[in-house]
Amino acid sequence: MSSELSxxxxxxxxxxxxxxxxxxxxxxTNSLAESMSTTPASVNDMVKRLAQKNLIGYQKYKGATxxxxxxxxxxxxxxxxxxxxxxxxxxxxxxxxxxxxxAEQLEHIKSPDLIKKLDKFLGYPTMDPxxxxxxxxxxxxxETVRAAISELQIGSIGxxxxxNNDDTLLLQHLDxxxxxxxxxxxxxxxxxxxxxxxxxxxxxxxxxxxxxxxxNLMITLTETK
Amino acid sequence: MSSELSxxxxxxxxxxxxxxxxxxxxxxTNSLAESMSTTPASVNDMVKRLAQKNLIGYQKYKGATxxxxxxxxxxxxxxxxxxxxxxxxxxxxxxxxxxxxxAEQLEHIKSPDLIKKLDKFLGYPTMDPxxxxxxxxxxxxxETVRAAISELQIGSIGxxxxxNNDDTLLLQHLDxxxxxxxxxxxxxxxxxxxxxxxxxxxxxxxxxxxxxxxxNLMITLTETK
DNA sequence: ATTAATTTTTAGATTAATCTAAATAGTATT
DNA sequence: AATACTATTTAGATTAATCTAAAAATTAAT
Numbered sequence: 001m002s003s004e005l006s007x008x009x010x011x012x013x014x015x016x017x018x019x020x021x022x023x024x025x026x027x028x029t030n031s032l033a034e035s036m037s038t039t040p041a042s043v044n045d046m047v048k049r050l051a052q053k054n055l056i057g058y059q060k061y062k063g064a065t066x067x068x069x070x071x072x073x074x075x076x077x078x079x080x081x082x083x084x085x086x087x088x089x090x091x092x093x094x095x096x097x098x099x100x101x102x103a104e105q106l107e108h109i110k111s112p113d114l115i116k117k118l119d120k121f122l123g124y125p126t127m128d129p130x131x132x133x134x135x136x137x138x139x140x141x142x143e144t145v146r147a148a149i150s151e152l153q154i155g156s157i158g159x160x161x162x163x164n165n166d167d168t169l170l171l172q173h174l175d176x177x178x179x180x181x182x183x184x185x186x187x188x189x190x191x192x193x194x195x196x197x198x199x200x201x202x203x204x205x206x207x208x209x210x211x212x213x214x215x216n217l218m219i220t221l222t223e224t225k
Numbered sequence: 226m227s228s229e230l231s232x233x234x235x236x237x238x239x240x241x242x243x244x245x246x247x248x249x250x251x252x253x254t255n256s257l258a259e260s261m262s263t264t265p266a267s268v269n270d271m272v273k274r275l276a277q278k279n280l281i282g283y284q285k286y287k288g289a290t291x292x293x294x295x296x297x298x299x300x301x302x303x304x305x306x307x308x309x310x311x312x313x314x315x316x317x318x319x320x321x322x323x324x325x326x327x328a329e330q331l332e333h334i335k336s337p338d339l340i341k342k343l344d345k346f347l348g349y350p351t352m353d354p355x356x357x358x359x360x361x362x363x364x365x366x367x368e369t370v371r372a373a374i375s376e377l378q379i380g381s382i383g384x385x386x387x388x389n390n391d392d393t394l395l396l397q398h399l400d401x402x403x404x405x406x407x408x409x410x411x412x413x414x415x416x417x418x419x420x421x422x423x424x425x426x427x428x429x430x431x432x433x434x435x436x437x438x439x440x441n442l443m444i445t446l447t448e449t450k
Numbered sequence: 451a452t453t454a455a456t457t458t459t460t461a462g463a464t465t466a467a468t469c470t471a472a473a474t475a476g477t478a479t480t
Numbered sequence: 481a482a483t484a485c486t487a488t489t490t491a492g493a494t495t496a497a498t499c500t501a502a503a504a505a506t507t508a509a510t
Contacts, residue, residue: 044459114327286487
């Protein structure tokens with residue numbers, strides 16, 4: 001009954017998962033088409049196929065939702081993706097902004113044994129290099145309390161766990177001012193007129209970041225004021 | 226012009242490489258069909274496609290030969306396959322008889338940077354866990370002088386570098402008598418009546434192996450008598 | 451509650467990779 | 481060189497994943 005899914009089917013399940021946040025909301029054809037870089041017609045075809053396999057719920061004109069089997073598969077792919085990202089960064093020395101496309105391929109390798117051994121080899125990490133939680137074998141992951149710097153009070157201290165944006169220019173900018181995953185950030189002040197924020201990175205002298213950067217930089221709080 | 230090959234196309238190139246030993250002999254449709262577990266008709270279709278892409282030479286009824294571009298691709302896939310096998314055995318702790326199917330998938334991951342970094346991470350190995358040589362980036366590999374134990378003179382000493390047979394039972398038998406890749410084997414005597422051979426494994430007390438085992442166990446010579 | 455705009459679905463084609471069954475070419479045998 | 485056998489190729493279908501263009505349903509706006 002576990003008929004072996006194609007890469008494409010797996011990618012659709014993953015996309016539906018990501019687009020339906022908590023997993024309950026139904027995902028409409030158009031947004032799925034955009035997310036998969038394809039046409040609504042193609043999405044419609046695929047969504048019917050996945051519904052027939054009892055992986056998603058689907059009714060005409062009402063969008064798609066993951067069923068338990070589909071959700072389990074989606075979370076397993078995400079687990080594999082994030083474990084491979086840890087491997088690429090920690091073991092092979094890739095930068096955290098270079099690993100996504102490779103992990104996108106590696107996540108489809110089929111071998112439960114491989115993932116068990118990789119997990120062990122990496123020391124059972126709970127977060128990927130972007131700060132996203134890694135689901136365990138049962139699809140359960142620790143939800144991290146996190147917020148953008150722009151949303152936090154002056155005086156807050158936290159650790160950079162994610163960047164909300166894939167833009168290479170932004171990622172490179174962060175690199176150039178010394179911000180990377182795991183950096184300790186203290187929020188010193190906020191300029192009301194333009195939303196820029198002064199921060200201290202890893203206890204170094206204060207520096208300014210623009211509103212845009214502050215909005216895209218996610219940290220987990222370790223102290224609040 | 227490097228139009229991005231499908232997994233299937235890559236696998237055909239690899240199969241043609243393996244079936245044409247030194248790379249010069251032409252591979253006929255039927256043996257390729259058997260090797261790919263498909264029909265001669267399918268092979269015929271694919272062979273035409275690959276010829277059109279100038280990866281192989283092909284003339285009706287005369288079989289296929291790799292052209293330089295195709296050979297380079299085949300050797301690169303073999304390089305990736307063997308590097309991943311080293312990773313799976315050395316780093317993840319797989320046994321050498323468990324890694325083939327996983328490496329078969331991993332070999333198709335596309336990222337030259339990944340392979341460069343993996344190679345470095347593994348310490349630039351020249352052999353895979355089965356004792357097969359790993360081609361370098363230019364497709365060049367050190368040819369190892371090797372022979373089956375059944376073919377060697379009494380008194381010869383060598384290192385186990387390969388098993389000629391994929392049979393799980395044989396591989397498990399070897400494990401049970403303590404023979405693994407890298408084991409030092411000294412050939413003590415040969416029984417003419419049944420072809421069995423007495424050997425010393427890693428300088429331990431002598432043991433007998435059957436003719437069949439002796440025929441499938443490849444070693445590289447370090448000393449001859 | 452019509453009309454307009456948007457979203458979704460259908461219908462009909464296309465491409466890669468495969469198949470079966472039939473036809474053809476090549477090789478071996480007498 | 482005719483026959484038998486084997487290997488190879490062709491013809492015609494099939495399946496997954498996709499597309500474009502057109503039709504239908506839903507939602508929003510007047």
